[in-house]
Amino acid sequence: MEILQKPDEMQAWALARRRSGAVIALVPTMGFLHEGHLSLVRLAAQRADTVVVSIFVNPTQFGPNEDLARYPRDLDHDLQLLAEAGVTMAFTPTPDLMYPEGFQTEVRVKGLSQVLEGKTRPTHFAGVATVVSKLFHIVQPELACFGEKDFQQLVLIRRMVADMNMPVSILGGPIVREADGLAMSSRNAYLDAAGRASGLSLSSALGLAQRLYADGERRAAVILDAVTRHIDSFPQTKIDYASLVDSDSLDETSMANERTRLALAVYIGGKVRLIDNALLAQQHI
Ligand SMILES: Nc1ncnc2c1ncn2[C@@H]1O[C@H](COP(=O)(O)OP(=O)(O)OP(=O)(O)O)[C@@H](O)[C@H]1O
Numbered sequence: 001m002e003i004l005q006k007p008d009e010m011q012a013w014a015l016a017r018r019r020s021g022a023v024i025a026l027v028p029t030m031g032f033l034h035e036g037h038l039s040l041v042r043l044a045a046q047r048a049d050t051v052v053v054s055i056f057v058n059p060t061q062f063g064p065n066e067d068l069a070r071y072p073r074d075l076d077h078d079l080q081l082l083a084e085a086g087v088t089m090a091f092t093p094t095p096d097l098m099y100p101e102g103f104q105t106e107v108r109v110k111g112l113s114q115v116l117e118g119k120t121r122p123t124h125f126a127g128v129a130t131v132v133s134k135l136f137h138i139v140q141p142e143l144a145c146f147g148e149k150d151f152q153q154l155v156l157i158r159r160m161v162a163d164m165n166m167p168v169s170i171l172g173g174p175i176v177r178e179a180d181g182l183a184m185s186s187r188n189a190y191l192d193a194a195g196r197a198s199g200l201s202l203s204s205a206l207g208l209a210q211r212l213y214a215d216g217e218r219r220a221a222v223i224l225d226a227v228t229r230h231i232d233s234f235p236q237t238k239i240d241y242a243s244l245v246d247s248d249s250l251d252e253t254s255m256a257n258e259r260t261r262l263a264l265a266v267y268i269g270g271k272v273r274l275i276d277n278a279l280l281a282q283q284h285i
């Protein structure tokens with residue numbers, strides 16, 4: 001596996017590869033890799049002969065009081081996992097290289113960046129859209145893979161690509177879960193044993209909502225009431241949002257249908273914030 005840090009070197013490599021006929025797939029990550037990331041690498045490898053994985057903890061998508069400084073990092077281990085997975089290139093820039101002095105451009109997807117995550121993290125998605133746009137220009141992928149765990153991010157990137165006519169196909173990968181249902185996330189590393197147990201409130205709430213839907217319940221208020229009471233029954237949980245939304249528009253729904261998704265963000269023990277989501281009509285979690 002090759003490794004590059006400098007955006008101009010990465011771009012020159014990618015352009016040369018493209019000219020020689022390669023199909024490049026990009027998997028953007030913030031590192032501290034787990035099976036969720038590796039599932040996206042495998043998805044990418046099914047569709048492309050050249051897989052580039054970027055590892056960059058992007059400072060501009062963190063709010064001032066968020067966890068940028070303590071975000072888990074282990075570059076050596078990440079590179080070992082990617083090499084074992086057969087990745088062609090790891091792109092590992094630094095903040096200085098991505099945002100040199102004078103940098104002042106921002107990409108903003110207006111409506112979609114303000115709902116759900118955007119209410120608590122108002123500047124988050126401008127950071128995401130800007131860095132993903134930069135990564136697309138640098139890595140020149142024909143396709144890029146994003147996980148459904150960050151469902152709003154996936155919807156927003158699809159919107160950005162359509163709005164800006166970016167020649168990149170966006171593939172979504174299903175959420176990879178621990179055996180007990182907890183969605184894999186780098187931030188799970190923050191959880192102690194009690195927090196880990198309370199973290200299960202999210203996936204079990206999704207399962208509960210799916211069972212209610214399967215039993216014929218369609219009223220959002222009734223489903224959300226059951227979900228809220230379920231999550232509140234776990235110690236140390238505080239719901240940031242529990243919303244039933246349309247999977248494409250992310251508009252809130254009052255009567256659920258086959259496109260309705262339950263999106264959750266829950267604080268565990270005050271400091272850790274976990275997200276999860278599922279289609280109500282999907283097979284039960
Ligand atoms: N459990 C998972 N299943 C599928 N995809 C995932 C999973 N976790 C993360 N991803 C995807 O991996 C990509 C990189 O995500 P990121 O590096 O932020 O990992 P993360 O584990 O989501 O970290 P965080 O704890 O910051 O949410 C994103 O497209 C994200 O949706």
Ligand SMILES: CC(C)(CO)[C@@H](O)C(=O)[O-]
Nearest residue numbers: 028029030058128131150
């Ligand atoms: C897409 C991404 C790598 C952009 O920094 C990040 O938001 C993530 O890891 O999901």
Ligand code: BAL
Nearest residue numbers: 030061062124150153
């Ligand atoms: N996976 C989303 C990255 C973030 O929370 O900043």
